[in-house]
Amino acid sequence: MLSLKHVSKSYQNGSEVTHALNDVSFDIESNQVTVILGPSGSGKSTTLNILGGMDRPTSGTVTYNNNFINTESDKQLTDYRKEIVGFVFQFYNLISNLTVFENVAISAQLENKKYRNITEKYLQKVGLLKRKNNFPDQLSGGEMQRVSIARALAKSPKVLLCDEPTGALDTETSKRVFEILKKSKSKDTAVVIVTHNPLVAPIADRVIHIKDGRVDKIIDNPSPLEVEEVDWG
Ligand SMILES: Nc1ncnc2c1ncn2[C@@H]1O[C@H](COP(=O)(O)OP(=O)(O)O)[C@@H](O)[C@H]1O
Ligand SMILES: [Mg+2]
Incomplete structure (x- = not known):
């Protein structure tokens, strides 16, 4: 339903250019939890902001149900953010x-x-x-x-995007949050969780490993674990 194809993103600060994403391609499906996993600075938040229409790629395309998000007008992008996307931030933003x-x-x-x-x-x-x-x-x-x-x-978002949603929480509290997020997927709703914590991977239907702004590998998991079944260390 939501696709990135050959997405690159560079930030220019004065004469300095940072290549945050290089040729990133993957699909997000409804009725799935997708985990985007990678170390700090690997490009996870940049990816999520592009998926959520909060930022535009430097090159490449973003499509939602075959509509191009990256070429839309500001008004269309605002509608996409308002009507399609729900966002959960590390520090809640209440x-x-x-x-x-x-x-x-x-x-x-x-x-x-x-x-x-x-x-x-x-x-x-x-x-x-x-x-x-x-x-x-x-x-x-x-x-x-x-x-x-x-x-x-x-x-009732079609895409629920969560950027390090348990980054500030202890293990027990994090488990409760992951349980709620896992229950939030439906035939109409895709759940995307960004994290640097590899322990989260087994609860996902799909794990997208990001390294240095590139997709390292994509693993589909036909039988994801319940939150309770994971060894949280
Ligand atoms: N607005 C920005 N201006 C310059 N560099 C940025 C900006 N946003 C992110 N970056 C850089 O892009 C890279 C990826 O950042 P980010 O997507 O936030 O990584 P992550 O969320 O995985 O920690 C980092 O090197 C970061 O410093
Ligand atoms: Mg981040």
Whole structure:
């Protein structure tokens, strides 16, 4: 459904050019969890930002259901980000002066009369309905991340992109987050998780190994493990 073909990305800072991605090609499928795995600086966030329409490749193409994302106008790219993509960040990016409920509700489209039900449904799903009137700084890191996942899911995204979603969390809390992300894949929704932690790989349907801005290998896993079955060390 979502394809990168021969994508390269360079950043120019003054006279210095950084080649963040070199000729990267792979496909993301719905009903799958795809893990993008690689060390720090290998180009994972750059890849995710291009998949999410937050950045454009220097060369190569990005297609979503055979529509070119990389050549679209800013307006089309905005619509793609708004309607197709949900994003989960390492440091949650919640709005600190809005309650848990309000943080999720703003993404559940206030023009939608059902926004209250939608918001509560996803807060229930991540186990935080009871905390709906709390503010973010009254929650633990893991709880804030679960709110941010509820916020992303409240848009019913076709592509859920997660950049190091457990990068700031301990192992037990990370397991809960991975369980929720794994449950979020559906016939309409692809889940993409960026991480530097190789222990995450066995839960994925597909693992894309990135090294020095290139695809090192792509491994399809016909029988991914449950989060509980993984030895987290
Ligand atoms: N806006 C930018 N300007 C210059 N260099 C950048 C920019 N964003 C990323 N880079 C560089 O591109 C490379 C890949 O970065 P990134 O995609 O963030 O890697 P990762 O997420 O795997 O740690 C790094 O060398 C990084 O310094
Ligand atoms: Mg990164």
